[in-house]
Amino acid sequence: MTEAGSADDGRRAGELLLVATALRKTYGHTPALDNADFSIRPGEVVAVMGPSGSGKSTLLHCLAGIVRPDAGQVRYRHRELSEMSDAERSALRRGEFGFVFQFGQLVPELTCVENVALPLRLNGVKRKEAERRATEWLDRLEVTDVSAKRPGEVSGGQGQRVAVARALVTGPRVVFADEPTGALDSLNGERVMELLTAAARDTQAAVVLVTHEARVAAYSDREVVVRDGRSRDLEHVA
Amino acid sequence: MSIGHTFLGLLESGPRHGYDLKRTFDARFGHDRPLAYGQVYSTLARLLKNGLVEVEGIEPGGGPERKRYAITDAGITDVERWLAQPEKPEPYLHSTLYTKVVLALLTGRSAAELLDTQRAEHLRLMRELTRRKSGGDLADQLVCDHALFHLEADLRWLELTAARLDQLAKEVTK
Ligand SMILES: Nc1ncnc2c1ncn2[C@@H]1O[C@H](COP(=O)(O)OP(=O)(O)OP(=O)(O)O)[C@@H](O)[C@H]1O
Numbered sequence: 001m002t003e004a005g006s007a008d009d010g011r012r013a014g015e016l017l018l019v020a021t022a023l024r025k026t027y028g029h030t031p032a033l034d035n036a037d038f039s040i041r042p043g044e045v046v047a048v049m050g051p052s053g054s055g056k057s058t059l060l061h062c063l064a065g066i067v068r069p070d071a072g073q074v075r076y077r078h079r080e081l082s083e084m085s086d087a088e089r090s091a092l093r094r095g096e097f098g099f100v101f102q103f104g105q106l107v108p109e110l111t112c113v114e115n116v117a118l119p120l121r122l123n124g125v126k127r128k129e130a131e132r133r134a135t136e137w138l139d140r141l142e143v144t145d146v147s148a149k150r151p152g153e154v155s156g157g158q159g160q161r162v163a164v165a166r167a168l169v170t171g172p173r174v175v176f177a178d179e180p181t182g183a184l185d186s187l188n189g190e191r192v193m194e195l196l197t198a199a200a201r202d203t204q205a206a207v208v209l210v211t212h213e214a215r216v217a218a219y220s221d222r223e224v225v226v227r228d229g230r231s232r233d234l235e236h237v238a
Numbered sequence: 239m240s241i242g243h244t245f246l247g248l249l250e251s252g253p254r255h256g257y258d259l260k261r262t263f264d265a266r267f268g269h270d271r272p273l274a275y276g277q278v279y280s281t282l283a284r285l286l287k288n289g290l291v292e293v294e295g296i297e298p299g300g301g302p303e304r305k306r307y308a309i310t311d312a313g314i315t316d317v318e319r320w321l322a323q324p325e326k327p328e329p330y331l332h333s334t335l336y337t338k339v340v341l342a343l344l345t346g347r348s349a350a351e352l353l354d355t356q357r358a359e360h361l362r363l364m365r366e367l368t369r370r371k372s373g374g375d376l377a378d379q380l381v382c383d384h385a386l387f388h389l390e391a392d393l394r395w396l397e398l399t400a401a402r403l404d405q406l407a408k409e410v411t412k
């Protein structure tokens with residue numbers, strides 16, 4: 001993938017936050033990634049699109065250090081993920097990365113505010129302070145009223161906003177979102193995208209956004225298409 | 239849709255007579271609106287005047303239908319440029335895009351590249367509309383949404399076509 005491009009790239013060149021090169025990953029006989037590249041800068045929202053089964057989620061998991069590629073490198077700031085210990089990698093995921101998946105994956109036993117406060121609690125923040133910050137994020141995502149409810153008692157759209165709040169509460173540098181609007185109707189989906197991208201831009205977080213919906217991808221700055229495990233950056237097409 | 243460019247694309251695989259061009263055009267791209275002969279010959283006359291085609295041979299007899307037309311180097315460059323240039327996204331693009339895809343396959347160019355270029359162009363416009371929408375009032379939002387849903391439909395067609403290129407290539411070149 002080319003790192004130089006349009007005029008405003010020049011300004012930001014050299015500050016790549018996360019860079020993956022020549023990633024390969026095979027599950028049994030299924031090649032999930034076959035020489036995929038990716039890069040993202042602070043504050044940038046990059047949509048990852050492509051047919052079902054083309055390797056989008058696998059790419060996201062490799063970038064986030066959840067799955068270890070068979071070959072290729074993933075560099076986050078100045079560090080190579082494969083050279084970190086498991087403990088270092090999970091500290092990185094807890095401290096610098098945020099995650100949103102298609103189905104919120106909230107902890108059913110905790111209330112919504114406790115769910116949002118959870119990543120802070122895991123990072124050692126005191127309960128009261130964690131819940132104060134969690135409430136701020138719930139507010140920002142327009143779901144203050146569900147604070148005391150459990151995930152089973154809220155709608156899909158509300159649950160997904162809670163999940164976005166949870167992903168952003170630690171002030172991550174990279175947010176990984178895999179079909180974050182997949183289970184929502186278009187109005188709710190777009191509102192979630194608006195809130196997610198606005199919050200990410202304010203905090204200069206980068207967002208890796210896997211989606212098959214063009215209207216969701218339209219919230220991104222740039223699009224990468226994955227086909228048969230290979231990536232293509234559409235910014236530099238034509 | 240540009241009949242001139244379509245003729246040039248068809249001529250790229252070999253010289254043809256005017257009636258043969260018309261027949262092929264109608265069969266492949268005419269859907270239910272066959273070309274009028276007047277349109278065929280006025281298009282060819284314009285291509286000839288612009289140096290994009292030349293008359294390769296005239297058979298005995300008279301009348302325009304005796305001429306065999308061949309594409310020139312300038313004509314090839316012109317098709318090349320047309321195929322590489324994305325269309326301005328707007329409703330009912332399908333017939334132009336379909337024509338471009340088929341011609342790319344017929345002339346051995348990359349149809350996948352053409353589809354990606356168009357996809358990038360559509361997404362650029364969708365981003366712009368999305369930005370306008372978030373800054374706008376309800377009326378702006380509704381107008382932008384209408385355009386966005388149409389562009390989305392086009393994009394889905396582009397994706398589906400990209401996924402079926404191998405199959406389409408077999409059919410158009412058989
Ligand atoms: N844990 C796994 N075990 C075995 N095969 C897997 C695993 N994860 C992914 N695969 C395979 O790898 C390929 C890529 O899968 P991946 O989940 O990355 O696709 P995707 O682009 O995210 O698809 P979708 O749009 O359907 O979510 C598929 O063929 C899939 O079956």
Ligand SMILES: [Mg+2]
Nearest residue numbers: 056057058178
């Ligand atoms: Mg997936």
